[in-house]
Amino acid sequence: MRISIIGCGQLSRMLALSGWNMGIDFSFLADKGESTACISGLGDVVIITEGMSALEMYQALGRPDAITIEREAVDVALMKELKNFCPVFPDPDIVWKIQNRHREKTLVKESGLETSPWVRIQDEEPLAEAIEAIGGLPVVVKSTEDGYDGHNQWVIDSADHIAAFEDDRKLILKGESQHKHAQFEWIVEKKIPFEREISVIGARNVDGSIVSYIPGENVHKGGILHSSIVPAPHLSDVIKTKAEHYISALLKKTGYVGVLAVECFVLGDELIVNELAPRVHNSGHWSMNGADTSQFENHVRAIANLPLGSTRHCGVAGMYNLLGKTLSDNTAPPTALVKPEHFLHWYGKTSRPGRKIGHVNVRADSQEELAEKLECVRKQWLDS
Ligand SMILES: Nc1ncnc2c1ncn2[C@@H]1O[C@H](COP(=O)(O)OP(=O)(O)O)[C@@H](O)[C@H]1O
Ligand SMILES: [Mg+2]
Missing domain, CATH: 3.40.50.20 (Rossmann fold)
Structure with missing residues (x-):
């Protein structure tokens, strides 16, 4: 095959x-x-x-x-x-929907799942009316396409922020923005005072069988995923049940085949979908060493229509992203980071500041031990 x-x-x-x-x-x-x-x-x-x-x-x-x-x-x-x-x-039509934040959120809403209220604005349509329509500040404005790792996003909490967005919008409409903007449209969505960000990852194969992983917590720094902790700490049973429902509802509704990742905000017992990724996801990398079957193997099994593998997780697991520190052609793996219980995954890319060039997975018996191990990886990486 x-x-x-x-x-x-x-x-x-x-x-x-x-x-x-x-x-x-x-x-x-x-x-x-x-x-x-x-x-x-x-x-x-x-x-x-x-x-x-x-x-x-x-x-x-x-x-x-x-x-x-x-x-x-x-x-x-x-x-x-x-x-x-x-x-x-996955089917091109599903990818097309997810590629655009307005279509993506519409899909989430039509699937009966919670997402932060939003309004789409195009070209020079007024921002103030959109903000009012979703109940006022604070809001987050995001370009509907060409957004990743926090690019093309504006957190708006004051009149100054509105003015800053309008200045950027003028440059974008003139084609002078530093970031790519394939089209001139944005979503304006309510800023959620979330307690934590979690990922819900699942897979569906050609036969329609579904598996899902226990949700992990994502820690972002500067808009880029920094580390994941699995299981996400302090998740109520209500949230766990909702997470399972969300992933299977989306997989079934779209007839999806492969791995789908859902990024969510947790606020009390509310589980609010932020965005979807029609692919294996950085927040699922822990599964390579922390679950019976990794997200990668389950994606391959799903599209090859093989039986999906067990997603059972072992104790507590975590992942630390190795972000490039300097501009360098050196692709030598940092083997000093390989320890009895540190699993290095090195991508062989050239380094650029902030670029994802590898990750380290760790396992532990408790959240405290996991936090210590992740901190140890962080220090070793920064010192290496
Ligand atoms: N509506 C929101 N309320 C609060 N924080 C948000 C909201 N939308 C995005 N964020 C924050 O910004 C980060 C990046 O936004 P996201 O929509 O996931 O875009 P990206 O494609 O860059 O990952 C999120 O992980 C979250 O921390
Ligand atoms: Mg995101």
Whole structure:
């Protein structure tokens, strides 16, 4: 069996590594100029060239049995064309919905799940009316597309913040913004005074079987995931039950095949969906060493229509992201971070400040022990 993945980053690498164990072959579809360092040695790479047809891509990929994706920002029209030759998971229509925050939140609402109230504004539509429509400040404004790691977002809590957004909007409309803006539309959503952020990750296979992982807590710094803690501490039974319901409702409603990640805010017994990711997710990396079956293996099993693996977790688990510290071509793994109970996952990428270049998973018997171990990894990484 052969699976092809659109994209050549670390998620592709970890998907391929888990599939190789089951005797599955891989090939990868790369955009022109895309780095393929992460998947070096793991399968054929096809670089998309000008005028190449979907059939030519499918053939060059080695006529795969299924095609999947590792990123959300993918060419949906191309996914649809490839679907003429073999199954493509998740379905391009679902990816299209999730690619745009307005469509994504509409899907969440239509699935009967909670999400923060929002209004979409386009071009020069007034922000003040939108803020009023959702009950006043504070709000978060986000571009409907081209947002990641906190980019293209404005937290608005005062008249000064409104003015700052309007200044940025002028630059965006003139095409002079430092960040990419494919379209001029935003969602204005209520800022939630959440207690914690959790991820709910689940998988559904072609047959419709569903599994889900216990929710983990996500700690972000500067808009980037810093670490995950599993199980998320202090979760009430109400939240746990809601989490299971949310993931299975979304998987079933969309007829989803593969791994889906749902980022949520917890506020008392309210579980509020923030955003969805139609792929394996950074907040599920702990599962490589903390669960019977990793999210990567379950994604491969799901799209290969194999029975999904047990998602049982072992005690307490955590993940610390290794973010690049300097600009450097050095891709040598920091093996000093490998300890009896530290599991290093190194992506082989060149380092840039803030870039995700690896992670370390840890296991523990208690939350206190886990916190100590994560702190130890953090210090070792910063000192290395
Ligand atoms: N409505 C909100 N209320 C409070 N905090 C928010 C809200 N939306 C986003 N945030 C904060 O900003 C972070 C990034 O926002 P998110 O929508 O997840 O975008 P990204 O695509 O950058 O991950 C969230 O993890 C959360 O900490
Ligand atoms: Mg997010």
